[in-house]
Amino acid sequence: MKLVFAILVLSLLTGESVFADQREDNFRRASEAYYKNRWDEALSLYQALLKEFPTNAHLYFNLGNVYFRKGEMGRALQHYAKALNLKPREPDIRANLKFVQKKTGVELPVPFSTTLKKNLFFWNSYFTLHELVLSLLMVAAVFWSSLTLRLYIKRPLLKGGVWGFGILLALMLVSTGIKYDETLARRWGILIKPEVAVRPAYLKSVEPFVKLPDGAKVEILGDQEFKNEEKWIQIRLPNGTRGWILEEEIGVI
Template identity: 25%
Template sequence: MKAVVYILTFLWASLTFAQNETIFEQGNALYNDGKYAEAVDKYQTILDSGMHSSELYFNLGNAYYKLNQIAPSIYYYEKALQLNPQDKDIKNNMAYAKNMTIDAIDVVPEAGISKIVNNITNSMTYDGWAITTVLLFLAFVVLFLIYYFAEYTNRKRMAFTGSFLVLAAGILTLVLAFHSFSLDKKNNPAIVFAQESQVKSEPNLSSQEVFKLHEGTKVQILDTVNNWKKIKLADGKTGWISSEDIKKI
């Protein structure tokens, strides 16, 4: 019975994938014909089916950009970048979209060792560091076995040196994997979707307005109280914004 269920599940997944591939191609054709709203509908159909990819998010961002809808454009570029953080096309197109935002927010620069470590950590995703760590530890086991069973001194020496270096590299990538996980856990970004939103000093309408934000601005969510989100900007400013005005990435 389980075998039948597995087969049916596999067939359903294969059929869904094939259908989504067809819809994706239809969306691309509509985009190339300048029918950007219709292309968005096609791409959204794929998302509604539970499928997603950096290419799908990237194309959605492009379509919304052509429609001059900056907030969803940046939102989907950010989603694409989460899945493919080194893609230059995504970064370039997102830069164009961000140039159309109103809010000019200075980024507080990182400095020293923290900047170097974070740059190295962000060069791969958490999954990438985890897979690299597993492969390095497997390589360590193989080299140690070669060292243990080798008959010649030179081969033992080379295997021992190699296993030591691979083990050190594995420990380093393990540390970077945990650091990447920690950064991901703290990272809770969102995009402002309201054309203009008041940011308050406290989570209520009667509190003082501290500043305004406009569509497309990226924020970090720090806390939630009822229908309010405490946010932080790249320049360090904090405040409370209505949950309806932002969309979590």
């Protein structure tokens, strides 16, 4: 009874800290399990932590490593990709993602327009949408301010500034638009099962037109329940081909 009372008092005094300590302890236990090759234990602990910290890139990264150790390359790539979405400049995440991509050797044909967009707006892969939007906001503020100042002060320097910021704003607007399209407007997934059969219809009896390896990144278009048993996901391959796969074969990023 005294112990319960003591914990209660401690909790009241310290607020959240008791729970925070517990989470830190779980985090340490997960790391310990990882280093002792107890992958399943590490997995469940990290997953439980992820429920409390759903936007923590490090947890996604660690989960990616656990899946890599378990030999589930598709799942590993999925979690690295999630981590990279949150922390695109983190070198460990980039390195591991690149390593696993190389290891799986998955490379689907990409249309020229995608490659062009990727090369023209190369910086997009180093920034989150949040960062791009904030930058856009700042550039927009500077642009409109300089434009407003220009109403009162007619200096050539200010005119040049207005033009410069105007071009920068237009560029950033397109860049942020592309990033928005890639991250929020569209849904992406990574195939997590080996040899995923892509069918033209959501029926197992229909012959697949292609089989894709785990780790392949595809766009998710929609879903379809079938006979209340199977859930099918419609995907679009990088070359534009559409097909259906089972829900358990893809991990959303």
